[in-house]
Structure formats: C-alpha cells, structure tokens
Amino acid sequence: MYKIGLTGGIGSGKSRVADFFQEWGASVIDTDAIAHELTTVGGAAIEPLRAAFGAGMITPEGALNRQAMRDAVFRDPSARLRLEAIIHPMIGRVTQERAALATGCYLVFVVPLLVESGRWRDKVDRICVVDCDPATQVARVQARSGLTPEAIARIMSAQASREERLAVADDVVLNDKDTSLQALAQSARILHDAWCTAARQRQAGTD
Ligand SMILES: CC(C)(COP(=O)(O)OP(=O)(O)OC[C@H]1O[C@@H](n2cnc3c(N)ncnc32)[C@H](O)[C@@H]1O)[C@@H](O)C(=O)NCCC(=O)NCCS
Ligand SMILES: Nc1ncnc2c1ncn2[C@@H]1O[C@H](COP(=O)(O)OP(=O)(O)OP(=O)(O)O)[C@@H](O)[C@H]1O
Numbered sequence: 001m002y003k004i005g006l007t008g009g010i011g012s013g014k015s016r017v018a019d020f021f022q023e024w025g026a027s028v029i030d031t032d033a034i035a036h037e038l039t040t041v042g043g044a045a046i047e048p049l050r051a052a053f054g055a056g057m058i059t060p061e062g063a064l065n066r067q068a069m070r071d072a073v074f075r076d077p078s079a080r081l082r083l084e085a086i087i088h089p090m091i092g093r094v095t096q097e098r099a100a101l102a103t104g105c106y107l108v109f110v111v112p113l114l115v116e117s118g119r120w121r122d123k124v125d126r127i128c129v130v131d132c133d134p135a136t137q138v139a140r141v142q143a144r145s146g147l148t149p150e151a152i153a154r155i156m157s158a159q160a161s162r163e164e165r166l167a168v169a170d171d172v173v174l175n176d177k178d179t180s181l182q183a184l185a186q187s188a189r190i191l192h193d194a195w196c197t198a199a200r201q202r203q204a205g206t207d
C-alpha cells in the first residue's frame with residue numbers, strides 16, 4: 001500500500017490536514033490518538049507508567065494525569081526519555097497492527113515525532129510536512145488548550161525545528177497564519193490527487 005508519513009510541529013495543523021485526507025478516502029493512523037488510547041482508563045500503558053513514575057501520575061479514575069506528566073517531562077528531558085521508552089514501543093505495535101488492516105487509496109501515518117525518531121524514512125513512500133511559523137503554532141495551541149506561551153515553548157523545544165522538518169520533506173503543506181482553511185484544503189487536495197495517481201501506478205506495476 002502507498003504510505004505517507006505526515007508530520008509537523010505542535011499546532012501546525014497535522015490533524016486538520018489528516019482529516020481532509022480521510023474525508024477523501026485515505027486511511028489515517030494517528031499516533032497521538034493511539035498514545036491517548038494507551039493512557040486512558042484501562043489503557044495498556046497505565047500500569048507501566050504507574051510503576052515507573054509513581055501513583056501521583058495516575059488519576060483516581062485510573063487514567064494518565066496528563067497535566068502532571070506534561071509538567072514533568074517537558075521540564076526534564078530524562079523524564080521525557082523514560083516516558084518515551086515506555087510508550088513509544090507500545091505506539092509502534094498498535095500502529096503496525098492497524099496498518100496491516102488498512103484499506104483505502106493510500107495510508108497516512110500522522111506522527112508528531114517523525115523527524116525526531118529517525119525511523120520513518122524507510123517505512124513510507126513520502127514524508128509530508130505541515131509547515132507553520134512558530135508564532136502561529138503558539139497562538140493555535142494557546143487558543144485550543146489554554147497552555148501558557150512558556151509551556152508551549154517548552155514542548156516546542158523538545159521537537160525538531162521548522163528547518164529540520166523541511167530538510168526531510170518530500171511534500172510540504174503550508175499552513176501559516178495567512179492560510180485559510182479553504183487554501184489549506186486546496187493544497188492538500190493537490191497532494192491527495194498526486195498520491196492517488198502514484199498509488200494507482202504502483203498497483204498497476206505490480207498487477
Ligand atoms: C506528555 C503528555 C502526557 C502530555 O499530554 P497532553 O494531553 O498535554 O498532550 P498530547 O498528548 O495531546 O500531545 C500534544 C502534542 O504535544 C507534542 N508532544 C507530545 N509528546 C511529545 C514528546 N514526547 N516530545 C515532543 N513533543 C511531544 C506533540 O506535538 C503532540 O501532538 C503526552 O503528550 C504524552 O503522553 N506524550 C508521550 C507520547 C508521545 O511521545 N506522543 C507524541 C508522539 S506519538
Ligand atoms: N488554517 C487554519 N485556519 C484556522 N484554524 C486552523 C488552521 N489550521 C489549523 N487550525 C486550528 O489550529 C488548531 C491546531 O490544529 P491541529 O490540531 O490540526 O494541529 P496539530 O498539528 O494536529 O497539533 P498537535 O500536534 O498539538 O496535535 C486546531 O484547533 C485547528 O482547528
């Protein structure tokens with residue numbers, strides 16, 4: 001199956017762009033959503049996280065205390081690495097299981113840390129970056145979550161830079177402060193059409 005790795009910094013608009021591709025017939029696997037499933041009440045990561053970080057990181061209901069974990073890991077890189085060492089292999093396994101079942105004209109993996117992980121280049125046909133200026137990222141995340149600009153800056157400093165992402169991109173969707181949702185849909189549509197064509201050509205070549 002033709003595979004796309006879709007990435008971008010926090011608040012760049014990855015989920016919005018992935019929603020368009022899904023509406024147009026692609027399969028979408030969102031690793032952020034998988035991380036949330038693993039850390040909700042009864043999620044497979046809860047007990048390993050309780051053992052590694054203590055009961056204070058788990059809510060009375062049995063979900064991950066996201067605010068406490070956010071405060072811990074984006075202030076302390078060693079804590080972030082411990083969290084990632086537990087949860088990333090789990091995310092990887094679920095991602096593989098879902099990819100094996102995927103249908104549609106092509107498959108999109110939404111991966112916030114695609115560039116950082118360095119493990120995706122050989123797993124996808126195209127790397128697509130949703131590109132956004134950092135000030136707009138901060139404004140969008142603030143509007144969505146109410147996090148302070150300082151908290152958002154800490155998260156962004158744990159991520160690749162705009163330049164590092166663009167350096168590995170095969171395709172770029174610009175989604176900066178002047179990009180309307182209509183313009184975003186238009187640029188996404190151009191990529192969708194190109195990927196469908198490439199996927200069909202690949203299929204024809206293997207028939
Ligand atoms: C630290 C946690 C609990 C904070 O939860 P919160 O609800 O505030 O954020 P959420 O999970 O919705 O993530 C929002 C965005 O933060 C950024 N982010 C999340 N984890 C990381 C990370 N380890 N490094 C850098 N940025 C990250 C991404 O841009 C992501 O889209 C959560 O982000 C988490 O469990 N992170 C570890 C899993 C992970 O690495 N996820 C991202 C890639 S799959
Ligand atoms: N071009 C745009 N015009 C207006 N709002 C936008 C635009 N692009 C994205 N947004 C809004 O900005 C917010 C962030 O977008 P989105 O959730 O798609 O980003 P993301 O890259 O998936 O972020 P995260 O990494 O935090 O999950 C959302 O509320 C979304 O609706």
